[in-house]
Amino acid sequence: DTGVSQDPRHKITKRGQNVTFRCDPISEHNRLYWYRQTLGQGPEFLTYFQNEAQLEKSRLLSDRFSAERPKGSFSTLEIQRTEQGDSAMYLCASSLGPGQSSYEQYFGPGTRLTVT
Amino acid sequence: RKEVEQDPGPFNVPEGATVAFNCTYSNSASQSFFWYRQDCRKEPKLLMSVYSSGNEDGRFTAQLNRASQYISLLIRDSKLSDSATYLCVVSLTGGGNKLTFGTGTQLKVEL
Numbered sequence: 001d002t003g004v005s006q007d008p009r010h011k012i013t014k015r016g017q018n019v020t021f022r023c024d025p026i027s028e029h030n031r032l033y034w035y036r037q038t039l040g041q042g043p044e045f046l047t048y049f050q051n052e053a054q055l056e057k058s059r060l061l062s063d064r065f066s067a068e069r070p071k072g073s074f075s076t077l078e079i080q081r082t083e084q085g086d087s088a089m090y091l092c093a094s095s096l097g098p099g100q101s102s103y104e105q106y107f108g109p110g111t112r113l114t115v116t
Numbered sequence: 117r118k119e120v121e122q123d124p125g126p127f128n129v130p131e132g133a134t135v136a137f138n139c140t141y142s143n144s145a146s147q148s149f150f151w152y153r154q155d156c157r158k159e160p161k162l163l164m165s166v167y168s169s170g171n172e173d174g175r176f177t178a179q180l181n182r183a184s185q186y187i188s189l190l191i192r193d194s195k196l197s198d199s200a201t202y203l204c205v206v207s208l209t210g211g212g213n214k215l216t217f218g219t220g221t222q223l224k225v226e227l
Contacts, residue, residue, distance in 0.1 A: 033214065040124070042203050042217030043160065056214060091159060103148070105215060107159035 002026060004108035006092050012114045013082055020078045021111045025094030032075050033093040033105060034067055036060065043091055049075060050097055082115045089113075117142055122204050122218035129225055133194050137221045139187040139204030146216075148207040149180050151189045153200045154220065160203055163189075194225045 005024045013019050025032045030051050035043035046065070047057045051072035061067075064082075069075040079086055089112050093105040122139045129135050141149075149166035164171065166178040166187055177190040187204055204218040 035215075040219065042120075042205075042219050043215075045214040045216065048214060058214075103213075104162050107161070109159050 004092055004094050004106050006090075006108040006111050008111055009109060010112045010114075012116065015082060015084060015115055017082055018078065018080045019082060019113065020076055021090055021092075021113075022074060022076050023092030023094075023108060024074045025092070026106060027073075028096070029094035029106075030072065030097045031095045032069055033095070034075070034077050035091040035093065035107075037089045037091055037110070038087075046077075079113075082113075084115045087113055087115045118218070119143060119216045120204055120206055120218035122221050124219055124221060126222040126224050129194055129223070131194060131196060131225055131227055133225075134190065134192045135194055135223060136191075137189045137202055137204070137223075139189075139218055141185050141187065141204075141206045141216075143206070143208065144182075144185060146185075146206040146208055148209065149187050150205040150207075150215070151176075151178055151187075152203040152205055152217070154203055155200050160217075163202070191223075194223075196225050196227070199223055199225045 007022045033048040034046040037043040047067050049069040064080045067077045089110040091110045092108045095105045120141050151163040152160040153163045154160040164173050166180045168180050170179045175192045179188045201220040201222045203220045205215050
C-alpha cells in the first residue's frame with residue numbers, strides 16, 4: 001500500500017496523559033499536513049511541513065501540541081496533558097510541493113483519539 | 117462567520133434524482149477550490165477541483181462564481197453509492213497549502 005498511513009488508528013487515553021501519533025506520507029511527497037476533525041465538522045488545519053521545515057501552525061495548535069518531521073519523511077504529532085476537548089479524529093495528508101504537477105492532498109485513514 | 121459555509125443537510129433523494137449542493141466562502145483572496153467526498157468514518161478524498169469556467173466529470177458538475185464567492189456541485193442520476201458527506205474546500209494559494217473545509221453536506225440516496 002503506497003498511500004498515507006497513520007498509527008495508531010485508535011487511541012483511548014485518560015485525561016492528563018500524553019499521546020503521540022505517527023504519519024507516514026506518500027514517499028515522493030514533500031509536504032505533510034495535520035488536520036483535526038470533530039463529529040459533524042469538516043477537518044480543521046493544524047500545521048504543515050515542507051520537508052522537515054514546519055511552515056505554518058494554526059491557532060488551534062496550543063502549547064500542548066507539538067509536531068515534528070525530523071528527516072522530512074514521517075511526522076509525529078504529540079499532545080501533552082490531554083483534555084477531553086482533544087477527542088477527535090487526527091488526519092494526516094501529504095502532497096507534492098510548489099512547482100510540481102499536482103497539489104492534491106491525499107489523506108490517511110486518521111487516528112481517532114478518545115480522552116476519558 | 118465561518119470561512120466556508122455549507123448547508124449540513126441531510127439531503128435524502130431517490131436514486132436517479134439530480135441534487136445540487138451550494139457553498140459560500142468568505143475570503144475573496146481564495147484561489148483554489150475543491151469538492152471532497154467523505155464516507156462515514158473514512159478519510160476525505162478529492163472528488164474534483166473547481167474552476168471558474170466550470171468543470172464536469174461524468175455525472176458531477178462543479179461551478180465557481182468568484183464575484184459571488186459561491187461554489188456549487190451538481191450530481192445527476194444519483195446512485196446509492198453517492199451517499200456520503202460532500203465537503204466544500206478552499207485554499208488561499210494556488211495549491212500545496214492548507215485547506216479550509218466547510219462542515220460538509222450529507223447526502224443519502226435511497227431506493
